[in-house]
Amino acid sequence: MERIMITGALGQIGSELVGKMRSIYGNDNVLATDIRQTADQSGPFEILDVTDAQRMHDLAKDFGADTMVHMAALLSATAEEKPLLAWNLNMGGLVNALEASRELGMQFFTPSSIGAFGPSTPKNNTPQDTLQRPTTMYGVNKVAGELLCDYYHTKFGVDTRGVRFPGLISNVAQPGGGTTDYAVDIYYKAIEQGSYTSYIAEGTYMDMMYMPDALQAIVDLMEADPAKLIHRNAFNVTAMSFEPEQIAASIRKHIPDFKMSYAVDPARQEIADSWPDSIDASAAKSEWGFKASYDLDAMTFDMLEKLKKKLQLV
Numbered sequence: 001m002e003r004i005m006i007t008g009a010l011g012q013i014g015s016e017l018v019g020k021m022r023s024i025y026g027n028d029n030v031l032a033t034d035i036r037q038t039a040d041q042s043g044p045f046e047i048l049d050v051t052d053a054q055r056m057h058d059l060a061k062d063f064g065a066d067t068m069v070h071m072a073a074l075l076s077a078t079a080e081e082k083p084l085l086a087w088n089l090n091m092g093g094l095v096n097a098l099e100a101s102r103e104l105g106m107q108f109f110t111p112s113s114i115g116a117f118g119p120s121t122p123k124n125n126t127p128q129d130t131l132q133r134p135t136t137m138y139g140v141n142k143v144a145g146e147l148l149c150d151y152y153h154t155k156f157g158v159d160t161r162g163v164r165f166p167g168l169i170s171n172v173a174q175p176g177g178g179t180t181d182y183a184v185d186i187y188y189k190a191i192e193q194g195s196y197t198s199y200i201a202e203g204t205y206m207d208m209m210y211m212p213d214a215l216q217a218i219v220d221l222m223e224a225d226p227a228k229l230i231h232r233n234a235f236n237v238t239a240m241s242f243e244p245e246q247i248a249a250s251i252r253k254h255i256p257d258f259k260m261s262y263a264v265d266p267a268r269q270e271i272a273d274s275w276p277d278s279i280d281a282s283a284a285k286s287e288w289g290f291k292a293s294y295d296l297d298a299m300t301f302d303m304l305e306k307l308k309k310k311l312q313l314v
Contacts (some may be wrong), residue, residue, distance in 0.1 A: 001107065003029050005065040007050050007097060008072030009305035010034040012173045013111070013165075013214065014039055017071065018043075020215045031063045034072070035147040048253055050093030057100045067222065070097040070110040075178040077268055079138035090141040091148075098152045098160070104138050107159040109222055112150065112234040114166050115179075116142035119274045123284055128283040135274050146234040153232060160231040161221050163284065166207030168214050171306035179271045183247060187303045190258050191252045191311060198244045199265035209239040210294040210302070217290055221279060224288035235284040239292035240299075241277060250300040 004021055008014045009032035018032045019042070027043035035049050046059050050072045060068060072093050079086035101108040103173040117126060118134040132143050142164075148187040160250060167180025171187075182200050200206075209217075217237050226232075248260040284290035294302070 001025060001067045002063065003031075003063060003065045004059050004067040004069060005031045005033065005063055005106075006069045007048060007056070007093070008070070009045070010036060011073075012075070012170065012178070013069055013211070014071040015173045016170065016211055017069065017215055017218065020219065021069075024219065031059065031065065033059060049095060051089065053096040053099060056096050057103060058098050060104055060106065064090040065104070065106055067107045068097055068101045068109070069218070069222075070094060074138070076113075076115050076136060076138040076152070076271055077179055077181075079141070079272065080136055080267060083137035086137045086141060090138075091144060094145050094148060098148065101158050101160075102152060102156045107161070107222065108149070108152075108160050109201065109218060110145065111218075112142045112146050112162050112164045112259055113138070114164055114275050114279060115139040115271075116146060116164060116234065117274075117276050121276060123277045126236070126279040128231060128280060130268055133160060134246055136271055149233040158277070159226060161224075161229070163217055163221060163235045163237045164279070165214060166209050166238050167281070168211055169207055170211040171303050171304065171310065172211070175306065179268050180208065180219075180238050181277075183208055186244075186247060186251070187300075187307055188311075190255055191304065191307055194255065194257055195259040195261070196248070197261045197263050199263060199268055200244055201264045201269055202245055202262060203243050204269070204272050205241050205243045206272055206275060207238040207241045207277075207279050208296075209237065209292060213239050213292040213294055216293075217284075220290065221284075221288055228287055230287055231283055235287070235290070236279045236281045237284050237290055237292075238279050238281050239294055240296050242296055246296065247300070250296050251304070253297070254304050256302065
């Protein structure tokens with residue numbers, strides 16, 4: 001990777017990935033794009049609606065991009081509320097990004113998700129290759145996207161790569177409409193209010209990952225030797241699996257009086273119940289050396305320290 005174009009650059013992952021990649025490849029070599037403008041830019045930025053195929057192609061060509069990192073998408077909970085918008089944005093944007101990559105010879109990355117699994121998928125230690133019958137529009141988009149990326153690689157030779165991210169926890173980006181957002185919001189509420197009401201039920205395990213590990217995984221996969229990639233797209237990656245009370249217990253190690261209560265949101269709980277409790281990341285480890293640095297307690301310590309500074313409480 002030398003000249004990188006990122007779509008969805010102001011989203012949950014993109015907002016941090018841009019800085020990560022600029023720190024590695026240089027500010028002027030990473031073009032950030034999104035449908036809205038922001039004043040806080042350290043390098044090239046362009047407005048882009050990813051459903052506009054011609055503008056996406058022209059921006060990549062004019063920038064001289066050799067890599068497309070396609071992050072623009074509606075997340076799980078929002079996609080269930082607006083399924084047709086999710087299909088048009090998630091799939092339309094993906095096709096446009098793949099076509100631009102095919103036409104311009106770019107390397108390509110887009111994330112899939114544990115949302116690509118469904119109720120009939122094995123819930124514990126979910127294999128890399130297994131039954132995928134999701135019951136959400138977001139999941140349908142992700143499975144279709146995985147297959148489409150495989151197709152563009154086998155049919156057209158596009159160097160497509162991707163991972164299935166679990167829930168991502170960030171101290172920078174605010175929650176963006178995902179089912180696992182509680183695991184971000186709980187840290188804010190712990191610091192600001194000393195309590196949190198979880199919309200996910202006690203005992204509901206979901207895979208999670210701290211954002212620094214997620215960003216490093218993208219870079220490591222994109223820099224990996226293609227000859228060693230058997231799966232290429234949609235590698236399972238994970239760092240930890242926990243239920244709400246476990247994250248609360250981790251917080252209490254630093255905020256002893258923190259209190260947790262529950263008011264379950266049936267819609268998001270239904271989505272969570274359809275996802276795996278834990279997944280097997282052995283393919284990513286063996287094919288490109290994936291490794292997570294943060295477990296739950298290490299993440300909790302870092303989240304609380306960073307958020308206290310962010311919220312100007314220290």
